[in-house]
């Protein structure tokens with residue numbers, strides 16, 4: 001029971017409307033006892049970051065979101081010696097701006113990045129409130145969810161959104177903190193390349209490419225397209241072996257390390273078998 005926010009990364013086009021709507025709602029407005037004003041610059045209670053993946057010409061951009069998860073097992077609540085942070089019956093976690101004494105224990109203990117911000121002028125920690133001041137007036141949306149033009153944000157009752165929640169991914173941290181913000185479509189890894197025949201100076205169309213995960217041996221098969229390209233997304237961070245076969249050409253084996261980043265293998269020359 002309680003409020004949840006589900007962010008579908010696949011639907012986010014990086015317009016930053018959510019970030020701006022949060023500013024519009026909270027900069028210069030004192031919603032005590034829910035929140036005091038957010039600083040004009042530098043602080044983002046919901047923050048969109050561009051993650052550029054791969055290298056030219058095989059590049060994808062994903063938009064990542066930082067926001068308080070309104071955890072059911074919130075380390076910030078446990079860390080606050082002033083007992084200034086509390087969870088409402090509707091699941092929303094609030095830092096009481098009148099009780100906060102600026103010890104920053106919550107910032108140290110929150111396991112998520114760029115979630116709690118320290119307002120030097122007011123000497124208090126601040127973060128997303130799920131716009132509780134609006135919910136209490138009968139709103140069914142937060143300002144950020146209301147502002148999203150692509151429907152990437154879904155805000156509502158946990159009971160009614162079980163199906164969407166079941167599609168979300170949880171990290172190891174999430175399993176401990178039990179967040180109320182869920183993500184769908186978090187970026188994985190991709191690998192891509194272009195095959196070409198150096199003698200003909202032509203791309204190789206329809207080559208068979210197998211991408212094999214080194215840990216679980218799971219194999220994905222794909223053919224190069226009309227531009228000699230193959231491009232596979234959604235891979236887990238790991239090491240891979242790539243085997244390329246095409247009639248008339250010598251088989252090619254390559255290794256790729258996708259543990260930390262997406263990989264563009266670039267232009268791969270294929271040698272004729274009779275050479």
Ligand code: SF4
Pocket residue numbers: 067068069070071074075076077093109110111112115116127177
């Ligand atoms: S995300 Fe961080 S600030 Fe928000 S409730 Fe969880 S521990 Fe607290």
Ligand code: SF4
Pocket residue numbers: 021022023025045046067127128129130131142143144145
């Ligand atoms: S729910 Fe409200 S306070 Fe939280 S990030 Fe969205 S607009 Fe800002």
